[in-house]
Amino acid sequence: MQFENDIKAVDALHQSYNNIKAEIGKVVIGQDEIVKSVLISIFSNGHCLLVGVPGLAKTLLVQTVANVLDLNFNRIQFTPDLMPSDIIGAEILGEDRNFKFINGPIFSNIILADEINRTPPKTQAALLEAMQEKAVTAAGIRHVLPNPFFVLATQNPIEQEGTYPLPEAQLDRFMFNVHLSYPSFADELTIVKNTTSNTDVSLNKIINASQIQYFQKLIRNIPVTDNVVEYAVKLASKTRPNTALSTEEVNKYINWGAGPRASQFLVIGAKCHAAISGKYAPDIEDVQAVAEAILRHRIVRNYRAEAEGLSVEHIIKNLY
Template identity: 55%
Template sequence: MSASTTEVNLIDKIQDARQKILAELSKAIIGQQEVIEQLMISLFAGGHCLITGPPGLAKTLLVSSVAQVFDLKFNRIQFTPDLMPVDIVGTEILQEATDGHRELSFVKGPVFANVILADEINRTPPKTQAAMLEAMQEHQVTAAGIRHPLPEPFFVLATQNPIEMEGTYPLPEAQLDRFLFNVVIDYLSPEDELAVVLQTTSRKSEPIESLFTAQDVLEFQSIVRQVPIAEPIAEYAVRLVAATRPGTEHALDFADDLIGWGAGTRASQTLVLCAKARALLNGRSHVQTEDIVALAKPALRHRVLPTYKAEAEGIDIEQIIERLIETVPQP
């Protein structure tokens, strides 16, 4: 993207979109600015998000509000141990045609929407989780040997409750890697929580207006990919990811002790693509090192597996990523 009037217009369009989105979301969501930014980056980068946080922090409200702002079809799927793949994908049923003959017709499941909230995705068995895997990776589902494309854009936001682990089926590493980000929602500050309490108990919140269409989202995703990134910054992203792989020549000294499994190439792709989206959202036409650093945690925390030794010493994945950022030389 060369410096030109077109470039400036594109940056202004994204910047204007960000301000409008934040203004609308503030009608329903108070605080959680970092979480909102990471969701917007994921949407503009065309990827999926895993949202981790305790119950009662407005995860469902946040996702449905984002869908409303972009005038996207939103479906919520509650994952339970008895949920079957057909409950997500859909199934073929026998129907009577106008000429009196019976024929099979495909009835679409709730996955046929633009934004899917997969609530507590780790509470359903692997067979059902696998039904989501094809949808997330291929943007299509297969029923009775026939492929059915999903609407575009297609955006999955899956939630996990980090507290209750009984009766859960941990997501396999291959599926975790399909998520662009692992976004952690934490408790609000006392000031923000007070504002939420006063707002939700005194009056009905204002309705959220639809500002953009599905086509606008696809255009934003196209614009993001045009953002240039200097080779040294892209190399930094690759080196940061490579440093997480124990037993390799690029691993850091502490990796063998603290990291059981490192991130793959998809993590490098995530960092670069999402850094481009972050740059545009912040009014820049190019990526800076700070964009890579800011997104390292959501991009890596679900792709790097700590060792038992790290857990025994009380070192969590957040601390490991912080050490990576401190140790890997920046351009």
């Protein structure tokens, strides 16, 4: 009976995903793979880093996702003068002469961390506890964040002046690092037509916070065979130079590989990818489908790789 209920639940997730994608498609033209990655990270209870040049609708995508999923949404514009208290909140002296904590903008279901690399490391670190523990600590008191909670951050890859690279500890907390590319000619034609007229698009709310939490638990319960888990762990292990499973190319071009969190995300991401595709258990192809976005920000190339123009994506594909 439980098995039949799980099958129905996976079917419901598959249908909900298709409905969500269609609704988002009313506003965000093209970028199907990007939308899929964002939704997988949400259903997997992870965070997502969107990297792309200005004007590719990164902010619009996050706002649309929050709207369609009926979630509370806050946008934080990261700037060089932003302070940690501007994100998590601060204690103030009230009229009754007692200190009380005032919630910052991080107290929301979806946080758009816009241009996250424009703020100094001290302020970037304010997100570390929130992303890992789903809580923040102020004046020694722990404050739990709303559930579900996601950080969807954007980063501009071409304008490096006045930016602060994200430390590895911060990057590792993002499940996905998704690179946005320019739209196709046909998609750009549709975008221009839609945005230069009086077209008014109304979005329907497909699912809500409680349903998202239900689907997150469902994905955790999806069975996965030992060979798929072993494949995911081996794939992450191969990225670590001078280890038993590392390849000659990795030893030659990589300084630092992916940690155990990558293995965890590969398995949970494969489960979610299978479920939204209408499958009841993941296979190796599902691991490969999410591997690039999970591994690319966890691998550090050496100077030799950079000098020879060898990309992280090329190295990852050679590990399959």
